[in-house]
Amino acid sequence: MNVHKTDLAGVLVIEPDRFGDHRGFFAETYSQRVYAELGIDVFFVQDNHSLSAYPGTVRGLHFQAPPHAQAKLVRCGRGAIFDVAVDVRKGSPTFGQLTGYELSAENGAQLFIPAGFAHGFATLQPDSEIVYKCSDYYAPETEGALRWDDPAIGIIWPLQGDPILSSKDAVAPLLADLDSPFVF
Numbered sequence: 142m143n144v145h146k147t148d149l150a151g152v153l154v155i156e157p158d159r160f161g162d163h164r165g166f167f168a169e170t171y172s173q174r175v176y177a178e179l180g181i182d183v184f185f186v187q188d189n190h191s192l193s194a195y196p197g198t199v200r201g202l203h204f205q206a207p208p209h210a211q212a213k214l215v216r217c218g219r220g221a222i223f224d225v226a227v228d229v230r231k232g233s234p235t236f237g238q239l240t241g242y243e244l245s246a247e248n249g250a251q252l253f254i255p256a257g258f259a260h261g262f263a264t265l266q267p268d269s270e271i272v273y274k275c276s277d278y279y280a281p282e283t284e285g286a287l288r289w290d291d292p293a294i295g296i297i298w299p300l301q302g303d304p305i306l307s308s309k310d311a312v313a314p315l316l317a318d319l320d321s322p323f324v325f
């Protein structure tokens with residue numbers, strides 16, 4: 142298993158080992174004790190799965206506020222995505238900064254995103270599916286969002302043309318207008 146630190150302390154890229162044979166491969170995609178040794182000592186209570194039919198779909202940037210803040214362990218089960226985390230903790234030395242990685246069915250890579258970061262992704266292939274573990278339950282009353290194309294964040298999305306967005310994401314606030322519920 143390879144583990145890489147990113148520009149944002151606490152956000153990790155994890156590449157689980159794959160054991161290949163004539164049938165295909167086998168991989169452990171999560172093990173509580175192994176991930177705890179990496180510092181991912183959170184208790185995951187919900188698994189999510191989403192499919193985006195078209196490349197160029199952007200979901201995000203999303204978070205849940207305390208007391209239902211979520212750490213997430215994200216991977217791509219089919220197709221490929223460009224996955225992004227943005228630090229939204231007031232007072233953090235990396236506040237407003239981002240890190241982004243390609244996660245694909247082929248590379249099997251995962252992004253661990255602690256609470257206090259907004260998360261989003263763009264799909265790079267048709268019928269891309271992501272699966273992710275969350276450390277708190279869905280609590281829609283605590284949902285927060287940031288504009289995917291906020292110039293103050295400056296994500297360079299791998300898009301050709303305008304993205305496909307939810308109506309909610311199209312009108313999400315800019316970072317400058319967000320009273321972040323997270324403090325570093």
Ligand SMILES: Cc1cn([C@H]2C[C@H](O)[C@@H](COP(=O)(O)OP(=O)(O)O[C@H]3O[C@@H](C)C(=O)[C@@H](O)[C@H]3O)O2)c(=O)[nH]c1=O
Nearest residue numbers: 189191200201202203204213260261262278279280307
């Ligand atoms: C996130 C979520 C949504 N839903 C429902 C609400 C709604 O009817 C439908 C679609 O919800 P959304 O439009 O919010 O789905 P989506 O835009 O895919 O939201 C997700 O985006 C990524 C980037 C994240 O990081 C996730 O935490 C989550 O916010 O699913 C649940 O039932 N449970 C959940 O945990």
